[in-house]
Amino acid sequence: MKIFLPLDSAAIALGADEIALALQAQAKAKGIDLDLVRNGSRGMVWLEPMAEVQTPAGRMAFGPMDLADVPALFGDLAAHPKALGLTDDLPWMAAQTRLTFARVGVIDPLSLADYRAQGGLTGLARALEMDAPALVAEVTASGLRGRGGAGFPTGIKWKTVSEAQADRKYIVCNADEGDSATFADRMLMEGDPFTLIEGMIIAGLATGATKGFVYIRSEYPIAIHVMQQATLIARAVGLLGPMVMGKGPAFDLEIRVGAGAYVCGEETSLLNSLEGKRGVVRAKPPLPALEGFMGKPTVVNNVISLASIPVIFEKGAEHYKNFGLGRSRGTIPLQIAGNARFGGLYEVAFGLSLGEIVDKIAGGTASGRPVKAVQVGGPLGAYFPRALFDTPFGYEEFAGKDGLIGHAGLTIFDDSADMLAQARFAMEFCAIESCGKCTPCRIGAVRGVETVDRIARGDASAIPLLTDLCNTMKSGSLCALGGFTPYPVMSALTHFPDDFSRTKEAAE
Amino acid sequence: MLDSVQTKERVEEILTAHIALEGALLPILHAVQAEFGHVPQEALPIIAKALNISRAEAHGVMTFYHDFREKPAGAHVVKLCRAEACQAVGADRVAAHAKKALGIDWHETTLDGKVTLEPIFCLGLCACGPAAIIDGKLFGRVDEAKLTQIIGGLK
Numbered sequence: 001m002k003i004f005l006p007l008d009s010a011a012i013a014l015g016a017d018e019i020a021l022a023l024q025a026q027a028k029a030k031g032i033d034l035d036l037v038r039n040g041s042r043g044m045v046w047l048e049p050m051a052e053v054q055t056p057a058g059r060m061a062f063g064p065m066d067l068a069d070v071p072a073l074f075g076d077l078a079a080h081p082k083a084l085g086l087t088d089d090l091p092w093m094a095a096q097t098r099l100t101f102a103r104v105g106v107i108d109p110l111s112l113a114d115y116r117a118q119g120g121l122t123g124l125a126r127a128l129e130m131d132a133p134a135l136v137a138e139v140t141a142s143g144l145r146g147r148g149g150a151g152f153p154t155g156i157k158w159k160t161v162s163e164a165q166a167d168r169k170y171i172v173c174n175a176d177e178g179d180s181a182t183f184a185d186r187m188l189m190e191g192d193p194f195t196l197i198e199g200m201i202i203a204g205l206a207t208g209a210t211k212g213f214v215y216i217r218s219e220y221p222i223a224i225h226v227m228q229q230a231t232l233i234a235r236a237v238g239l240l241g242p243m244v245m246g247k248g249p250a251f252d253l254e255i256r257v258g259a260g261a262y263v264c265g266e267e268t269s270l271l272n273s274l275e276g277k278r279g280v281v282r283a284k285p286p287l288p289a290l291e292g293f294m295g296k297p298t299v300v301n302n303v304i305s306l307a308s309i310p311v312i313f314e315k316g317a318e319h320y321k322n323f324g325l326g327r328s329r330g331t332i333p334l335q336i337a338g339n340a341r342f343g344g345l346y347e348v349a350f351g352l353s354l355g356e357i358v359d360k361i362a363g364g365t366a367s368g369r370p371v372k373a374v375q376v377g378g379p380l381g382a383y384f385p386r387a388l389f390d391t392p393f394g395y396e397e398f399a400g401k402d403g404l405i406g407h408a409g410l411t412i413f414d415d416s417a418d419m420l421a422q423a424r425f426a427m428e429f430c431a432i433e434s435c436g437k438c439t440p441c442r443i444g445a446v447r448g449v450e451t452v453d454r455i456a457r458g459d460a461s462a463i464p465l466l467t468d469l470c471n472t473m474k475s476g477s478l479c480a481l482g483g484f485t486p487y488p489v490m491s492a493l494t495h496f497p498d499d500f501s502r503t504k505e506a507a508e
Numbered sequence: 509m510l511d512s513v514q515t516k517e518r519v520e521e522i523l524t525a526h527i528a529l530e531g532a533l534l535p536i537l538h539a540v541q542a543e544f545g546h547v548p549q550e551a552l553p554i555i556a557k558a559l560n561i562s563r564a565e566a567h568g569v570m571t572f573y574h575d576f577r578e579k580p581a582g583a584h585v586v587k588l589c590r591a592e593a594c595q596a597v598g599a600d601r602v603a604a605h606a607k608k609a610l611g612i613d614w615h616e617t618t619l620d621g622k623v624t625l626e627p628i629f630c631l632g633l634c635a636c637g638p639a640a641i642i643d644g645k646l647f648g649r650v651d652e653a654k655l656t657q658i659i660g661g662l663k
Binding site for chain 1: 529530531532533534535537538559565568569572573574575576591592593594595596597628629630631632633634635636637639641644646647648649
């Protein structure tokens with residue numbers, strides 16, 4: 001009997017390890033030969049821990065599993081109280097376009113055989129037949145843009161590194177996924193680590209880099225473990241090492257662990273941290289593509305950008321490019337978080353409206369109360385009111401509404417949210433996490449907290465001051481931390497003015 | 509408790525194991541903290557000398573990152589997520605409850621040395637918050653009752 005039960009952090013946080021022990025104990029007691037595969041999560045977090053039983057008709061899903069639901073998994077499956085039906089037929093799964101996440105939740109994350117059986121290494125095999133300019137051209141043609149949030153065309157970044165002359169070049173994977181509401185990087189690394197490794201090898205082939213780093217935040221212990229194991233396996237079979245797959249040039253990987261600094265998600269700060277320095281931001285230029293890690297040409301790409309490379313080479317740039325909207329090509333793994341009825345990961349082509357995502361896919365709030373605001377793009381993203389729910393999900397479309405899609409995380413808030421408190425938190429977070437290099441961020445965030453507090457005390461004259469401060473931070477900061485903190489603050493102020501005047505009325 | 513000679517020996521062993529890495533300081537500090545539970549003051553000059561950096565630089569790096577401790581934590585470390593997705597489902601309430609139940613504020617340790625309370629900004633459990641990590645174990649949907657139960661179980 002074969003049962004799949006996720007090793008994904010979310011599943012474990014909801015009790016998957018305890019369910020796994022119970023499954024094994026139950027199988028032993030009944031004398032059943034149990035093959036328990038710890039897979040990645042399918043992304044339906046409200047159903048975790050979700051067990052899947054292999055049946056002749058396909059994989060049947062059961063969840064959310066409690067310990068009391070374990071014995072019945074060894075009985076009549078159709079009569080199981082948590083039976084959901086075939087996983088692939090569940091509406092949440094059936095409506096997605098899974099390109100980057102095609103294997104996540106499907107395979108045993110550390111089985112190279114599973115990986116190959118599901119199309120893994122096909123892209124790399126094709127890439128090994130191409131020269132560097134052709135590889136770069138393929139990525140450019142796919143229209144892939146940086147999924148970390150900046151949206152910079154990946155092909156152009158690779159071209160710069162590829163054409164730079166140097167004795168050493170590096171591929172650095174930014175897995176410092178610190179934005180609240182985002183967990184796509186974590187799920188990908190936990191559920192399909194070889195995809196990321198394959199993407200990084202292809203990046204090495206395209207640019208002439210022979211060494212890669214994956215910088216994973218320390219808050220992700222399971223992702224770190226899975227990536228370390230996958231790297232060892234890849235090295236043991238010659239996927240990584242002096243000759244990639246026995247025919248390519250050298251490429252090897254190292255997994256590095258962050259140390260709790262949010263700002264290290266910014267690429268130059270990450271490079272300093274990787275070099276063993278304080279994670280302060282570097283002024284640009286020079287671009288990391290020319291002077292990055294140890295002053296050498298370096299590709300710094302987000303996990304999802306690199307993990308989208310294998311499928312682009314497997315199915316062709318054209319296939320990937322045909323999904324999407326405007327200049328946002330391909331698919332985006334939406335991460336639905338916060339007060340959502342159906343929270344989780346949903347990969348789909350760009351272009352759905354925010355309202356479709358919030359009302360249809362997420363099913364509104366978990367609390368059942370009306371949706372008040374949705375913060376899109378993490379702690380540096382704007383709060384969107386219902387009036388802007390017609391905004392299509394794309395880089396330019398969100399920028400046009402004074403917001404950003406960032407790493408595609410969406411935090412849903414119900415009507416109990418106090419938007420002044422959210423604005424204050426944005427400033428407080430910036431003050432805690434500021435690297436201290438530039439004044440608008442270091443001092444501005446502290447003054448921001450004080451100014452919001454003045455407004456909270458009923459001092460309306462502080463509102464223009466807050467607006468002015470946000471302008472200074474936006475145009476005067478070195479990186480996105482100080483530069484984008486005004487997005488949540490100003491959007492809260494602009495779209496929810498009542499929350500900023502209410503205290504005064506109460507005082508009067 | 510190790511004496512200063514033993515501390516020096518262990519730090520030297522860690523340095524030997526990591527010194528060849530490119531940009532070795534963070535892996536070294538992680539290994540030192542894993543060994544001692546914090547980064548002892550006497551370790552910094554040894555590390556600085558081995559990496560050919562000043563003691564001020566080593567100190568600057570160590571104190572820049574939230575993860576590295578100058579002093580040992582309590583027997584148990586409770587980290588509660590304070591980020592937006594968890595706020596949307598009541599993290600502030602849970603945090604207030606934890607502070608009251610333990611009688612301490614953020615970054616403090618109970619008088620009996622049992623529990624240290626720390627904020628954390630995102631565990632990637634944003635669809636099943638409020639989230640917590642307690643002695644390295646992840647928890648989702650942590651409400652007041654669940655937290656009371658978990659804290660009660662800490663020995």
